[in-house]
Amino acid sequence: MLKTRTGTRPARRRTMLAALSLAGACSLVIASAATAPAAGAAAAPGGHCANRARLHVPGAEHQQAACLEELTTAGTVASGHTDPADFAGLTPKDLPAPTGVPGIQIDGYFPDTSTTNTNHGWNHDAQFVIRLPDRWNGGLVVAGTPANREQYANDRAIADWVLSRGYAYAATDKGNTGLGFYRDGRRPGDAIAEWNERVTQLTRAAKAVVAQRYHRPPARTLATGLSNGGYLVRWQLENHPELYDGGVDWEGALWRTDGPNLLTFLPPAMRHYPAFAAGGPGAEDARKAMHEAGYPAGSEFLWPYHHKVYWDLTQRIYREEIDPGFDGDTEAGTPYCAPGTPACDADYDYASRPDSVHRAVDRIALTGRIGKPLITLHGTLDVLLPMAEDSDVYDRMVRRAGRGELMRYYRIEDGTHVDSLADTFPDKLRPIVPCHRSAFEAMEKWLDGTARPPADHTVRRPSGADATTLLTSCPLD
Incomplete structure (x- = not known):
């Protein structure tokens, strides 16, 4: 059973906290073309939202399913099926939201005793969201959230785009949220250790729900996330590679026993x-x-x-x-x-x-022993998780572990930890979100066997590129 007990540490004087916070096998494993998601997206069996009432999230204590005309933020903001405060400040203001993705959304929570997540008035942690588009490409994307945010934090940066490509999508709040997340657990490190357990739990449950909805399991499951979400990708590919086909890590946090961290x-x-x-x-x-x-x-x-x-x-x-x-x-x-x-x-x-x-x-440290393909991105001007103390180190860890053939690492020139800062400093910064999308597409081709990703390198900022180009384009080669 997952630990999620609060209030067990010695009482401490509380301080006022204001502002936002942070936000295997040795050989290359490639999925065959026969197991890859189909090109494009096919209509789900039974039509729009069919069998919604029969969908069951294994292990969930509570769930509620809704039939939506739009699963992206172009519709969920107005319908109340996301929380804009959860993704505020993570993406450039002009990042467009795709449209035309009808389907089923399931919100709910797994058993837990901590109560920091107030979404839906539930006051219950271990909340999740699962989105099942009517037109499905055969794949599933699973994400853990950045910082100490809740389950909708990736909706603009990641969910909108992968849903528009036909993927089913699942995300978790990691089991504790907010600036006081550290109050969860019996001993030091418990709260972060729970993050990893919750992503594993959701991945298994989401795979089952996908099979219920589409009458077959996902042909491909990808993990992705930024910041703490990127750490979760790394940890999952090290500890549960059997659940995934690959992952894309966007400036993941590095936890290493001897440092750096x-x-x-x-x-x-x-x-x-x-x-x-x-x-x-x-x-x-x-x-x-x-x-x-x-x-x-x-x-x-x-x-x-x-x-x-x-x-x-x-x-x-x-x-x-x-x-x-x-x-x-x-x-x-x-x-x-x-x-x-x-x-x-x-x-x-x-x-x-x-x-x-x-x-x-x-207890929460990374080892570099990934068991499935991983693409890592990191901005050269990240000053929350400096590249030299984070992804540069993790890249060396993977190679020392003998897993170098499973990893590609791209340093994004003029990228920083929070993409919204590119709006403040457009002449000095570039958003990483289009680079993440290029990396995701490169992972798809890698797994299909149609193209190997470029070798590790620094992705240069195009000379003279305007803001629109930088927001929509980031060729990795």
Whole structure:
């Protein structure tokens, strides 16, 4: 049984948290053309929404099915079958929503005792959404959410597009949500460990529902996600490759027992950025210290926003999940504390923390031992999960594990962690969403055996490309 018990850690003084947070086999395994989804999408048996009442999500405690004329956000925003707050800020404002995807949507939840997800008035975690288009291409896409968001967080960035291509789609809230996600579980690391369990649980259930709806199981199942969702893709392909044919990882978070991980590269940013921002004789030394910590040269224009919104909050809430004893009875530390303040996260030194802290990370750590094909994307100007401290490292892990033939890694020039920032800095940033779509198509061809993806490389920003081109095009070759 999945653990999901809350309120079992020692009581701590609660702090006010404002702003958004973060958001095998050794040989190449390729699906044959006979098992690949059919080209295009075929009408589902029985017509529009047939057998809706007979669909049952295995293991669900509650479910409700709706027959919708539009499964994409072009319709679900108005019909109340998504939550725009859940995907706010993740995509460029002008990203179009495709239309013309009627079908069945199933919302529900699996048994759980935590209550951070308030969608539908259920106040119940382990919520999921499954979408079954009337015209199905034979495939299933499963996604875990970025940051600590709920099950609709990928609707604009991922779900709209894959649904328009005929895929069935399933997503989970990971079993706990919000800035206080770390309150879930009996011991440090439990909340994040549950994320992995919930994706596995949903994948198995969604496969069964697909078979009920279309009278045959999915010919192909792909995992994808961004940020924490990308971490989930990596973990699933390492630990449950039998459930998937491949995955596309969009800037996944790296958890590694000996580092690097969030708790090794965020504290240096918290320590050195204030001196850089203050100017004066110490500013250049602070800039160099930031670069040494992994924050790339040329990304300085992004540092003020990330200082204000991401670095401090992300460090404190994830450190609270992994190492709640660092700040005693205080919950999630002291916001924006100066180095030298007692129990200040700016001074946090993961390497020197007790073995119990490292064991907590070990429970959720990645190994690089993927068992199915993986394509990873990472922006060169990501300053929440710096590329040098994250995907560069994971790429080496995969190759050291002898699984290099299963992976392709593309560095997206001028991409950053949150695509909406491309609206703020159009002359300096490009959105990664079209690159994700190109990577997804490359994965399809890889699995079909029709084309091998290009070798690992940096995908250059096209010289002189306008905003429309950058939003809709990202050739990987």
